[in-house]
Amino acid sequence: MTPVTPRVFVSHLSGVPVFDPNGDQVGRVRDLVAMLRVGGRPPRLLGMVVEVVSRRRIFLPMTRVTGVESGQVITTGVVNMRRFEQRPTERLVLGEFLDRRVRLVETDEEVTILDVAIQQLPARRDWEIDKYFVRKGRGGALRRKGETLTVEWSAVKGFSLEEHGQGAESLVATFERLRPADVANALHHLSPKRRAEVAAALDDDRLADVLEELPEDDQIEIIGKLQEERAADVLEAMDPDDAADLLSELPEEDKERLLTLMRPGDAADVRRLMSYEERTAGGLMTTEPVILRPDATVADALARVRRSDLSPALAAQVYVCRSPDETPTGKYLGTVHFQRLLRDPPFTLVSSLLDSDLVPLPPDTPLSVVTSYLAAYNLVSVPVVDESGSLLGVVTVDDVLDHLLPDDWRETDFHGQEGVLRGR
Structure with a gap:
C-alpha cells in the first residue's frame, strides 16, 4: 500500500522556524512559491521564501526540505544565500492565493480562498498543492457567514487572470x-x-x-x-x-x-x-515622552512606563516638569531613570530622585553632537528644551540610528552574505 503523506495548510507555516541538519536555525518561513501547470496537473510547490537573520529573503527549494512537522521545517544540504527574486511564472502562495476569489468548477459559484493545503508526493521530495479551504459568497456579510468547505485543487477555476480588488x-x-x-x-x-x-x-x-x-x-x-x-x-x-x-x-x-x-x-x-531642520535635535525628537509633575510618586511613574505601547527607549526614563505636562511643558526640572524607580519605595516623590546633572539640549543641536552626547553618557534618550527651559521632546537612540544608517538600510542586508552561493 502506498503510504499517505501528511497534508499541511500553508497558513500554519507562516513564521515557522527553519533548521539545518545540525539543529541550527537558518531563518523563518515567510511565503511559499508555486507554479501553475497545464494539462490538468495540480500546481507544483517549488520552494519556500525564507527570511534569514539579516532580513534577506532567500529561496529554499522543496527538494531540500526533509521535514515539515511540529511547527518547524528541516532542511538538508547547503543553503543558497542569494536574494530571492520572483520569476514571471511563479506565484506566492500566501501573498497571492489567500483571499483570492475563484469559482467552483461544478456550480460556477464564487468562493474565496482562506487557506491552501500542500502534500508531498509519495516516495519523492516533490510537493504539490492538494486542496483549497474556501468560503462561499462574495464579500461583506456573506463572506463572513458563508459556508466553508475544503475542495480539491481541480474543483476551482480562475487562477489565470490577475484579480482586481482582492481581499486581504x-x-x-x-x-x-x-x-x-x-x-x-x-x-x-x-x-x-x-x-x-x-x-x-x-x-x-x-x-x-x-x-x-x-x-x-x-x-x-x-x-x-x-x-x-x-x-x-x-x-x-x-x-x-x-x-x-x-x-x-x-x-x-x-x-x-x-x-x-x-x-x-x-x-x-x-x-x-x-x-526644525531634519538633522538636529528638534528634527529628531519625539514629542511624547513620559512626563510627570513634581508631586507624582514612584508608583505613578512605574504605572506610566509599564504601558505596552511605549518603546524601550521611551520607557527607560521619565521627565519631571512643572505644569502643563504636555510638550511644550512648563519648566523642565530633571530626569528619573527607570533603575532608580526600582530602588525606591512606591510612595517616594519623583521630585526627590531627579538626575539634574543630565543637561538638556537645545533643539538646534546638530546630529553629530546628539550622537556624541548619547554615547558619552551611555544614554538611550536625551531631553530637548527651548530657551525658556520648557521640555519640547526627547531624542531616542533608535531615531539617531535611523539617521546615521544609509537611507536604504531597510532594504539592504545589515549582515554580510553568509553561506555558499548555489543555483536554484
Missing part, C-alpha cells in the same frame, strides 16, 4: 504574530497592488506601526493610496516624529490637506517638528 483578511491573519518590522518586510516584497490591499485591511494602529518600519518610497506609495480621511487617522496613530518625516516627503498641497484633516493637537505636534 486571510493574509493579514498570518501576520498577527509578527513584529511590525517583520510585517513591513513582508509588505515590501509584495507587488504594489497586493501591498495596497493588505494595507487597506490592517487597522489604523497596526498600519501606523508598520509604516514606521517601511522604506520611504513604500510609505509614500501606501499613504497615497489610502482615502484622505483614513490617511489622516493613520498619521495621527504614528509617532509624531515619524509622521512629520513622512509628511515632509509629500507635495505641499497634499501635506497641508492631510494636516487639516488631522486632530488639531496632533497636527500641531507634527507642524512643530517639521519646523
Whole structure:
C-alpha cells in the first residue's frame, strides 16, 4: 500500500522556524512559491521564501526540505544565500492565493480562498498543492457567514487572470504574530497592488506601526493610496516624529490637506517638528515622552512606563516638569531613570530622585553632537528644551540610528552574505 503523506495548510507555516541538519536555525518561513501547470496537473510547490537573520529573503527549494512537522521545517544540504527574486511564472502562495476569489468548477459559484493545503508526493521530495479551504459568497456579510468547505485543487477555476480588488483578511491573519518590522518586510516584497490591499485591511494602529518600519518610497506609495480621511487617522496613530518625516516627503498641497484633516493637537505636534531642520535635535525628537509633575510618586511613574505601547527607549526614563505636562511643558526640572524607580519605595516623590546633572539640549543641536552626547553618557534618550527651559521632546537612540544608517538600510542586508552561493 502506498503510504499517505501528511497534508499541511500553508497558513500554519507562516513564521515557522527553519533548521539545518545540525539543529541550527537558518531563518523563518515567510511565503511559499508555486507554479501553475497545464494539462490538468495540480500546481507544483517549488520552494519556500525564507527570511534569514539579516532580513534577506532567500529561496529554499522543496527538494531540500526533509521535514515539515511540529511547527518547524528541516532542511538538508547547503543553503543558497542569494536574494530571492520572483520569476514571471511563479506565484506566492500566501501573498497571492489567500483571499483570492475563484469559482467552483461544478456550480460556477464564487468562493474565496482562506487557506491552501500542500502534500508531498509519495516516495519523492516533490510537493504539490492538494486542496483549497474556501468560503462561499462574495464579500461583506456573506463572506463572513458563508459556508466553508475544503475542495480539491481541480474543483476551482480562475487562477489565470490577475484579480482586481482582492481581499486581504486571510493574509493579514498570518501576520498577527509578527513584529511590525517583520510585517513591513513582508509588505515590501509584495507587488504594489497586493501591498495596497493588505494595507487597506490592517487597522489604523497596526498600519501606523508598520509604516514606521517601511522604506520611504513604500510609505509614500501606501499613504497615497489610502482615502484622505483614513490617511489622516493613520498619521495621527504614528509617532509624531515619524509622521512629520513622512509628511515632509509629500507635495505641499497634499501635506497641508492631510494636516487639516488631522486632530488639531496632533497636527500641531507634527507642524512643530517639521519646523526644525531634519538633522538636529528638534528634527529628531519625539514629542511624547513620559512626563510627570513634581508631586507624582514612584508608583505613578512605574504605572506610566509599564504601558505596552511605549518603546524601550521611551520607557527607560521619565521627565519631571512643572505644569502643563504636555510638550511644550512648563519648566523642565530633571530626569528619573527607570533603575532608580526600582530602588525606591512606591510612595517616594519623583521630585526627590531627579538626575539634574543630565543637561538638556537645545533643539538646534546638530546630529553629530546628539550622537556624541548619547554615547558619552551611555544614554538611550536625551531631553530637548527651548530657551525658556520648557521640555519640547526627547531624542531616542533608535531615531539617531535611523539617521546615521544609509537611507536604504531597510532594504539592504545589515549582515554580510553568509553561506555558499548555489543555483536554484
